[in-house]
Amino acid sequence: MKKFKFLSLFLVLALVLAACSNSNSSSGEGGDSGGSNDGGEGKLDIFSWWTGAGEEDGLNALIDLFKEKHPDVDVENAAVAGGAGTNAKAVLASRMQGDDPPATFQVHGGAELNEGWVAAGKMEPLNDLYEENGWNDKFPEDLIDMVSKDGDIYSVPVDIHRGNVLWYNTKVFEENGVEVPTTFDEFFAAADKLKAAGVTPLALGDKEPWTATQIFENVLLGQLGPDDYKKLFNGELSFTDPKVKESAEIFKKMLSYINEDHSSRNWQDASQLVANGEAAMNIMGDWAKGYFVNDLDLKVKEDFGWTETPGTDGMFMIITDTFGLPKGVSNPDDVKKFLTVLGSVEGQDVFNPLKGSIPARVDADKSKYDAYGQETMEDFKDASLAPSLAHGSAAAEGFLTKVNQAVNIFVTQQNVDQFIDSLDQASAELK
Amino acid sequence: MDPVRSSVKETPSEIKMKTSKKKRVLTKDHMLAIGFLTPSLILIAVFVYGFIGWTGYVSVSNWNSLVPDFSFAGFENYVYLFQDFRFQADLRNTLFFTIMFILAVIVVGILLAIMLDQKIRQESLFRNIFFFPMALSFVVTGVVWQWLLNPSTGVNLFLSKIGLDSKWYTDTTIIPGVEWGKIEFGIPVALIAVVIAAVWQMTGFSVAMYLAGLRGIPEEVREAARMDGASEFQVYWKVILPLLRPITVSVVIIMAHISLKIFDLIYAMTGPGANYVTDVPGVYMYETTFRGNYYANGAAIAIIMLLSVAIFIVPYLISSRKGES
Numbered sequence: 001m002k003k004f005k006f007l008s009l010f011l012v013l014a015l016v017l018a019a020c021s022n023s024n025s026s027s028g029e030g031g032d033s034g035g036s037n038d039g040g041e042g043k044l045d046i047f048s049w050w051t052g053a054g055e056e057d058g059l060n061a062l063i064d065l066f067k068e069k070h071p072d073v074d075v076e077n078a079a080v081a082g083g084a085g086t087n088a089k090a091v092l093a094s095r096m097q098g099d100d101p102p103a104t105f106q107v108h109g110g111a112e113l114n115e116g117w118v119a120a121g122k123m124e125p126l127n128d129l130y131e132e133n134g135w136n137d138k139f140p141e142d143l144i145d146m147v148s149k150d151g152d153i154y155s156v157p158v159d160i161h162r163g164n165v166l167w168y169n170t171k172v173f174e175e176n177g178v179e180v181p182t183t184f185d186e187f188f189a190a191a192d193k194l195k196a197a198g199v200t201p202l203a204l205g206d207k208e209p210w211t212a213t214q215i216f217e218n219v220l221l222g223q224l225g226p227d228d229y230k231k232l233f234n235g236e237l238s239f240t241d242p243k244v245k246e247s248a249e250i251f252k253k254m255l256s257y258i259n260e261d262h263s264s265r266n267w268q269d270a271s272q273l274v275a276n277g278e279a280a281m282n283i284m285g286d287w288a289k290g291y292f293v294n295d296l297d298l299k300v301k302e303d304f305g306w307t308e309t310p311g312t313d314g315m316f317m318i319i320t321d322t323f324g325l326p327k328g329v330s331n332p333d334d335v336k337k338f339l340t341v342l343g344s345v346e347g348q349d350v351f352n353p354l355k356g357s358i359p360a361r362v363d364a365d366k367s368k369y370d371a372y373g374q375e376t377m378e379d380f381k382d383a384s385l386a387p388s389l390a391h392g393s394a395a396a397e398g399f400l401t402k403v404n405q406a407v408n409i410f411v412t413q414q415n416v417d418q419f420i421d422s423l424d425q426a427s428a429e430l431k
Numbered sequence: 432m433d434p435v436r437s438s439v440k441e442t443p444s445e446i447k448m449k450t451s452k453k454k455r456v457l458t459k460d461h462m463l464a465i466g467f468l469t470p471s472l473i474l475i476a477v478f479v480y481g482f483i484g485w486t487g488y489v490s491v492s493n494w495n496s497l498v499p500d501f502s503f504a505g506f507e508n509y510v511y512l513f514q515d516f517r518f519q520a521d522l523r524n525t526l527f528f529t530i531m532f533i534l535a536v537i538v539v540g541i542l543l544a545i546m547l548d549q550k551i552r553q554e555s556l557f558r559n560i561f562f563f564p565m566a567l568s569f570v571v572t573g574v575v576w577q578w579l580l581n582p583s584t585g586v587n588l589f590l591s592k593i594g595l596d597s598k599w600y601t602d603t604t605i606i607p608g609v610e611w612g613k614i615e616f617g618i619p620v621a622l623i624a625v626v627i628a629a630v631w632q633m634t635g636f637s638v639a640m641y642l643a644g645l646r647g648i649p650e651e652v653r654e655a656a657r658m659d660g661a662s663e664f665q666v667y668w669k670v671i672l673p674l675l676r677p678i679t680v681s682v683v684i685i686m687a688h689i690s691l692k693i694f695d696l697i698y699a700m701t702g703p704g705a706n707y708v709t710d711v712p713g714v715y716m717y718e719t720t721f722r723g724n725y726y727a728n729g730a731a732i733a734i735i736m737l738l739s740v741a742i743f744i745v746p747y748l749i750s751s752r753k754g755e756s
Contacts, residue, residue, distance in 0.1 A: 090721035093497065116724075120497045207702050261582045263601045263705035398496060401723030405517055412603045412706035 044334050045078040046323075047092060047102035049085035050355075054290045058354035062158075065350050066341045073334050078102055086208075089397075096122055101326035103335050109146040109157055109320040110393025111233070117326070118149045124325040125152035129336055135343055138361050142385040146393065147322055155324030156343045159357035162376055163285045163317030163388045164218045164309040167271070167292070170302065172199055172280045184222065184250055184310045191257045194280045201257040203279035205265030209408040213400075214390040215283045216251045216407055222311025223247045226386040233387075233395045235430055239423040248416045255411060262411075272296070274304065283309055285319060285391075289372050290356030300371050316383035319391045320360060395430055402426035483737065490730035497724050508731040516613040518732070520707040521715050525739070527618045528626060528711070529690040535630045536686050537679060540637025545667065547638070548645045558642070562635035569632065573699030576628035600624040600701045603708055619708040621701070629696055633689065637682045644678040645671070680747070687743040692736060712736050 050059045056079070063075050080088035085106070092105055096117070107113045117123050130136055130153050136144070139157060147155045168180065176197045181187040191201035206212040221229050224243055231237035232244070259279060262270070271288050273279035275296045282288065289306075292298040308315070323342055325335050341347045348359035353368045358377045366374050387393035392400055406422035493504045512518040543561055547554055564572065579585045580599040587596040600621045608615040648671060656670045694713030703710035703718070712732050720729030 086722060090717075093721060093724065096497075097499070116497055206705070209703075260598070261601050263603075264577075264581055264583070264599075264701075396496075396724075398723050398725060401719060401725070408703065409516060409706055 043074045044103045045076040047078045047105035049088035051081040055355045058351040062351045104323045109322045110387040112392035114149040115396040123154045155322035156339045157320045157322045157360035161319040164312045166309045167282045187310045200259045200279035203270040203273040203282045204258040204262040205270030209404040210390045213407045217389045218309040219247045226384045318385045319388045399429040486730045494726040508727045519614045521712045531626045532690045533686045543638045544641035564632045565635045569695040570699040572632045573696045577700045580624045621708040644675045684747045
């Protein structure tokens, strides 16, 4: 009997111990994945949300290039699926807060980096890496500003996407005798003509509300110009400004030309409407080009064309993916090796043609890009840059979430005063 | 520890032992029971109640950015939520979703169970057909029904031929749409599409429950009712249904806690919807916490959801405890 008692006690103790040691070892592993072996042998996990067709190919090509140059470093593609990185950002936030940062991670340049991870004190400055590689004059100054806070540079941009692009179906435009619009007046004239002909003038898929926010930010940019647009987000210009209200009125008018089932579609579904001629135009970042070309087999310029959104000629709504060095990784030298490849002409030219973006460097090899890419690279050199709000570059995620909510309500209710009110209230989030 | 000991004490053999060996407080059975229960008690204490406590603590803090800030905010986060358009819409949606969902599951469940109970051929085949959707994940159901009820494809391709096409979950109408707080109060039409998908998935469960209930009612009871001259309808309405009441209580409790916490179906099928007509607290909590980094607001939503489920669960637990003793 006694034996049995001891046995059962022992069993319980064993269970408790097992539970404890289990949790110990798992937290130990957590530390490891950040790479606990120093001396270049720790695993280099590259965290991103690049799991879509072209972007995954680009990332893999980049990793292959890196392996070629540094065969001794163990690289892991730690991508998390999900459009616009919504799931990935949640995973990243919990890893960062648990002091288990990935070796390097994808982050949009601008507020998402500066007001997010840099402000939280989670990033290492990379000024020495820039100097070592002579990058300070290889990236445009405006771009370096977007990844810097208080004079320190915190990440390396790998690609550039343009947000202020109006895509159109060339056949629908020709059939209805519509000219490519460059101002809002021309846009609405064209839209009326198309609507009369029974074509949906503007395709929208706002199942995820950022697509509608993206139209609004482009209207804001067109009405305010890049300088005043940027002032909105540093508090110098109030959202109650008459020009903002005017923009909201224009946005509202644009919403009267959209497809009825917009809330059941995502941006790809909306692009499809343009591709098959049910709708004539679509306002979307230039990742839509990759979708048109790779997924829908359309030909650049032949099947679809593009122009800047109304009133934004010479402006560039910029979305840039960058990678930085988080604090607390134990293989910073390996990470820097990776960032060096990422920032090199070779690295940018292997990645961007596959992803369908343009390189962040100004000295990349143009011949590797298609007609759209070459034209955009040319524009990028001279255009004045404006950070995208819808993609977290203009303001912190907290503000963006509230703007998305206000936009979602506005698309249905179309109450301009209420919309301006909510934007103004949300702007209290901007420090 | 106390509840464990006292519940162990209740068993008759324990009482006997106690009277025979008064000096040994901890018997072998005691030790065994405590030994086996302790690990799970500790785990539940930490990972369930500990984390509920932690969430409650976060919900009254100022942690609304990437940087944790545990300074005390009082009920600021709760006040903000109840004044927020989106959260008011969420409460409305949850209320009507729960009502429509539970009613439909009960009514359809009873009808199907009664039909299955008619000693039909191949009964087990039908039982399996009705029960099978339960085996699917809500995410799968959501994606399938998203396409079936898509206004530009799906069933509307047929319905439009007879002039009956609906906007389904893209409809922003609210019936009757009385102004209440910041929102229009009433039944959001778009929710009906979601209710259809949820009912399709969960009815199998209530069918199984009611079928078991029907089988538990002795044939003599029906016979007696028929002998007393009750029509077949009266047999069901006056005799069978009242006898099924305990089943209905269980179905309501189980369905209520599913519908109050629903996230995956909505997230996969419609998202928050235009003007938040299909948004629910779970979706809001996810977005505000992990996209907007409003951790304290998210925690406050979680606590409100917990309390709303507790309204159903706690009375059930109390009554079932009374039933036991």
